[in-house]
Amino acid sequence: MYEQYYIEKEKEIKLDEMKPILSRTDLKGNIRYCNTYFQEISGYSEKELLGSExxxxxxxxxxxxxxxxxxxxxxxxxxIxxxxxxxxxxxxxYWVTTxxxxxxxxxxxxxEGYLAIRKAAPHNAVEVVTPLYKKLLEIETTQGIKESEQYLREFLEKEKKTYDQYMEEIVNHEGVVMKFLHGMKKMFIY
Ligand SMILES: Cc1cc2nc3c(=O)[nH]c(=O)nc-3n(C[C@H](O)[C@H](O)[C@H](O)COP(=O)(O)O)c2cc1C
Structure with missing residues (x-):
């Protein structure tokens, strides 16, 4: 058990809290720009990334x-x-708030396209979404995406929150994360 946990932990990339991971795509979702931290963390070169889905x-x-x-x-x-x-x-x-x-x-x-501005996801958010995503994936594999959508809807109803309110609560403590992401966007070179 301990060993399994250790191996899992080893595979995680520790992100720099202060560095954003940025990308821009065209309307089809093909990458048109990515910053150097994106390249560093993903392990792909800019050449491999540009034009890829x-x-x-x-x-x-x-x-x-x-x-x-x-x-x-x-x-x-x-x-979103x-x-x-x-x-x-x-x-x-690696887990990111995006x-x-x-x-x-x-x-x-x-x-004309889409942007993704990411930063390291808070530990508590990862702890909360891990079992939720696991359940959604399990439903998708055994029953299909309609059923996982239904599960997510019911999950949020039980929480008495919309998807956005739920995200706000788990990642955007007092608006701090949004401020960071928007601040980083201003430095975005596109
Ligand atoms: C701006 C932008 C950024 C994206 N960033 C990611 C990302 O970081 N990770 C990811 O898995 N998908 C990302 N996607 C979504 C992918 O395009 C794709 O829909 C997703 O990976 C699911 O792939 P699949 O349809 O092949 O299962 C991004 C899409 C856009 C438009």
Whole structure:
């Protein structure tokens, strides 16, 4: 038991709390920009990342429903906050709080792509979402995504919160995380 825990821990990449992990995609989700910290943590070179689909860093522990929610929001031109487990090229993982946003054309103001601004996820948020994602994934594998969506809806109803309120509560303590993410966005070179 102890050994298993140790191995699990070893595979986690310890993120620098102060460094954002940034990326921008086109409307299809193909990577068009990523900062150097993204490259360092993911283990992929800029050459490998640019033009690739963003699922290149998808971790198999992530339930599909979270990305479905995310895409539905982005298509409606709404932002969304999520806790995401990603996988690096060498198979290690890292948890990030991610703000997904629309990127508008500076002049025409039409949507021209999407941004993801990430930082290390708080430990308590990871502890809360790990069993939830595990359950959602299990439902997806055995029953399907409709059922996992239903489970998530009921889970939130029991919590008496919307998805956004729930995220606010677990990752965005007193708005501090959003301030950090928005602050980092200003430094975003795109
Ligand atoms: C701006 C942006 C950033 C994204 N960042 C991630 C990410 O960090 N990790 C991830 O697994 N998927 C990310 N995605 C979602 C992927 O495009 C994809 O939908 C997801 O990995 C699920 O892949 P699948 O449909 O092949 O299962 C991002 C999408 C966008 C538009």
């Amino acid at each position: 963003h699922n290149i860093i998808r971790h198999p522990d992530m339930p599909k429903i979270i990305f479905k929610l995310m895409w539905e929001r982005l298509k409606k031109e709404q932002n 906050l999520a806790v995401v487990k990603n996988r690096s090229k060498d198979g290690r993982y 703000l997904f946003e629309i990127k508008h054309h500076p002049i025409h103001k039409t949507a």
